[in-house]
Amino acid sequence: MSLGQSLGQKIASNTLISVVGRIASGALGLIAVALISRYLGREGFGEYSIILIFLYIVLAVSDLGLYSILSREISKIENNENKIISSIFGLRILSALLFFVVSFVVLYFLPYSKDIKIGILVASPGFLFLSANQLLMGVFQKHFKTIWPMIGDIIMRGAQLVFVFLFINFKMSLLFFALAISFGALFGFFANMIFARKLVKFSFIFDFNLSKEILKKSWPLAVSSVLTLVYFKMDTFLLSLMKPATDVGIYSAAYKVFEGLLFFPAAFAGLMLPLMSSVANSKQEQFKIFFKRALDFLVIATLPIMVGGFVLSQKIVFLIGGAEFLIASLPLKILMVALFFVFLGNLFGNAVIALDKQKKMVYVYGVGVFISVVFNLIFIPQYSYLATSVVTLVTEIAVNSIMFFIILKEIKYWPLDGRFLKASAASLIMGVLMYFNLDQNIFILVFLGVIVYSVTLFFLKGISKEEIKFIILKQPVSATPLPSVGGNL
Template sequence: MIVRKIAFNTIISIMARIAGTIIALANIGFITRYLGKDIFGEYVTILSFISIFSIIADLGLYSLLVRDISRPGADEKKIIGNIFSLRLISLIIVLGAAAGISLFFPYRNIVKSGVIIGAFSFFFLSSSQVLIGIFQKYLKMDRVALAEIAGRIVNLALVVWFIQMQLGFLWIVAALTLGSFVNFIVIFLYARSFVPIVLQFDFVFWKKIFKEALPIAISIALTAVYFRLAIILLSVMKPADHVGIYGLAYKVLENLIFFPAMFVGVMMPLLSDYAVSNKEKFKFIFQKSFDILALAVMPVVFGIIVSAKSIILLIGGPDFLTDTPLVLQILAFAIVFIFFGNLFGNSIIALGRQKTAAWIYGAGAIFNIAANIIIIPKYSYFGAAISAIFTEMLVTILMFVLISVNIKFFPSMKTALKALVGALVMYATLSFIGDLSLLWDASIGAFIYFVVIYLLRALNKNDLALFFKARERSRP
C-alpha cells in the first residue's frame, strides 16, 4: 500500500511541477513581449539581485531542517518552530540590506524601486521553502507542487491583467510578489496539518543550529554566484539588452531543472537516515537516484540543443532570436552538472561532510568570479554561459570525489551510458527530420527516447519496485 501511495504522490508531484513549469514559461512569454529586451533585462537584474541575498538568508536552515526532523526521535515542533523563526529574522535583516545596497548600484531609480518590491516576493518564497522539509518527511510533496501552481496561476493572471491595463514595469514585479504570497499561505496552511507551527526563540538551540548550519550556509551562498552573479556583472558591464538575452536563456533553464531538486528533496530524508544507520542501503539509494537522474537529464539536454530556436521563439518572441538560442544551447550542457550536483550536494549534507563541501563551493565561486570578470567584457553573455558550465563541472566533479572517498563507492555508469545512447538517437532523429513545431519535437523526441531506453533495458520494473519499497523507511 505504501509503495502505491509513494508512486501516486510522485506522479502527482511530477505532473503538477510540469504544469507549474508551463505556467511559468507562459508568464515569461507575456513579460518578454510586453517589456522588450532592455526592460526585461532590468526585470531579470532585479530578480537576480534579490535572489543572491535571499540565498544568503537561507543560512543552510532548510537542509538542516530536513536532515534533523528525518532522524529517529526528532522533536519536530521544537526544530521547526526555532528554524522557521530564525529564517524569518534572517530574511528581514538580509533582504532589508539588499534594498539598501541596491541604492549604490548604477541602476535606474525604477530598478532600485523594483528591488524593494521584489524583496517581499523572495521573503514569502524563502519563508515557504523552509517548511517544505515537513512535506518531504511525510511524503506529501504533491501538496507543495499544488501550492506552487496556485501561486503561479495568480502571478500569471495578474501579469495578463496588468498588461491589458497597460500598467508600468513595477506592477509586473508586484504580480510576482502577490503570487509568492499565495504560495506561502497555501504551504503554511498545509504544513500546519502535519505539525503545529509556533514561533520559538530558544537561543541556545539557535546557537547550536547556527554552528551546524554555517558550512551549509556558506556553500549555498557560494552556489548563488554561478548564474546570478553573472547577471549582476552583465548588468554593470554591458547594456540592459545583453542582460535580457542571457536572462531569458537562464529563465528557460531555471524552469526546466525543477526535477532534480524535487526528486532529491523527496529522497533526502532517506539519505539522511541511511547515512547514519545503514551505509549499504545508502549506497543503494544513491545508485538508484543517480540512475534516475541520468535517465531524466540526457533527453532534456539534447532536446534543448536541437529545439533551442523554437523554444526561444515561443517564449521570447522574434526579438530574442539573435543570440539567445545559442546562449541556451551553451547553458544546456550545465544542466547535466546541475542534475547530479543536486544529488551530490544533498548526499554530502546527509553524510555530515558539509564543512568539506564549503571548501569545494568556495573554489567554484572563486573560479566563477575570476572567469566572469575576465570573459564577460570581451564575450558578454556567451562568456557568462561558458563560465557557468565550467564552474558547475568543477564543483560537481569535486563533490563526486568527496562522496566516493567518504563511502568508498563508485556508482555504476551502465544506466547513464544507456541514457546517453537514447538521447543521441533522439537528437540524430530530430536533426534529420528538420524544423517542426516544438510540440512535435517534444512528442517525437520523447517517443524515440523511451523506445530506445526500453530496448536497452535501462531501468527495469524490479529496480523501481525495490526503489519504492526502500522509501518505506522514510515514512514516520
C-alpha cells in the first residue's frame, strides 16, 4: 500500500473516530444543555450563556495562535517534538493566566448582574483546563491518536452532566452550574494529560529564546484568532450588552446546536494540517490532491447536515429546550446555512497556514470583524437575535470566500467538480422527504435521511465503491480514485 493511501486511511479512520466520539460527547453536552435550559428557563439560560461567552472570548484571546503553530512545527521532522511541546505548553499556561487576570479587571466594569460576574469567576478554572486540552489536541492529531482526546472529552462531558443532574436534583442556583463546568474540565484535563504523556514525555518549561521565536511565527495567527473571535463570538457578547438575558437565551439555544456541530470540521481540518504542511512547499501537486480530497469529503458530509438541520430546526430546538424555546427555530435555520461555510472555512484556514500564508489571514479576518461589528451594532437594537444570525451568515460567506481565493491563487488549481452538484441534489432529495414527513419522530427522520442521502449520492456517482471501501474497510483504492478536477488556473 502506498504512503498516500496509508496516510489517507489514517485521516479517514481518525476523522471517523472523531465523529463517533463527538456524537457521544455532543449527546452528553446537549443533554446537559437541555437540562439546564429547561431548569433555568430563557432568562436563566441567557445568564448561563453570558458566562460561557465571556470566558470563551478570554480563552480565544489567550491562545496566541499557539495551537496551530504547535500542530505545524511538530509535523516537521527536523524539529525536537518534546522541546517544542514543553515550551509552547509553558507559554500557553503563562498567557492564559495573564489574560484571565486582565479579564477579571474588565469584568468589573461590564453591566452584568452580580450572579453573572460571580459565575464567571467560578467557571474560569474550567476554561484554564480547556485551554490546556485544546493545545494537547495538536499532539494527538500529529500522532493520529484522536481516540484518546475523544475519551477525555467524553469523561469531561459525562462528569459535567453528573454534576448538572445533582445540582438540579438539589434545586441549586445558577452559580452551581458554572461550577459544574470547572469540575468537568478538571476531569477531562487529567485524562488528556495521561494520554498525551504516553506519546511525548513533555514537561512545562519557559525557554525565553524559543518562546520569542514561537511568538514571531504565531503573532499573525494570534491576531487572526482575536479577529476570528470578534466576528464569530462577538455577536452574542454584543447581544448580551444591548438586549435582555431572555434574548441571549433564545439565541444561545440555537447557537448551542450550531456550535455542537463545529467540532467535526475542526477535527478533520486539524488532522489535515500536519499532512498539508509536510508537502505544501516541496510537493505542491501532492498538496493539491490532499486539498481536493479533503474538500470533497467536507462537501459530501456538510450539505446533508445543513439541509437536515434547516428542515428539522423546530424539532431540534423543542428537543433541546422544550416549547419555551420554539422561537429559536428561525435563528437556527439561518445558522444551519452558515454552518456549511464554517465547515469549509476550517479547511481553508488550515490550508492557508500550511502554505505559510497566515499573515494574509489577518486582513481576511479584518474584513470579517468589520462586517460583524458594524452590522451587529446597526441591526441588533431592532432585530435582536435575528440580526446576529443573519450577520453570522453574511460574515462567514465573505471571510471563507476570500480565503478560498487566496488558496486558489497560491496553488493555481480549481478543486471543485461535479461532486458538489451531486451532493447538493442528494441533499435536496433528502430534505424534501423530511419536509413532507415532519409528523414523524425526529430520530426516525434522521435515520431515513441518512439512508436516502447515502443511497442517492451513490446512484448519482457522487461517491464510488472504491472510496467507501477506502474509508470503511481500509482497502486500497486504484491509482486514480478521484474524478478529474477542474484543472490548473
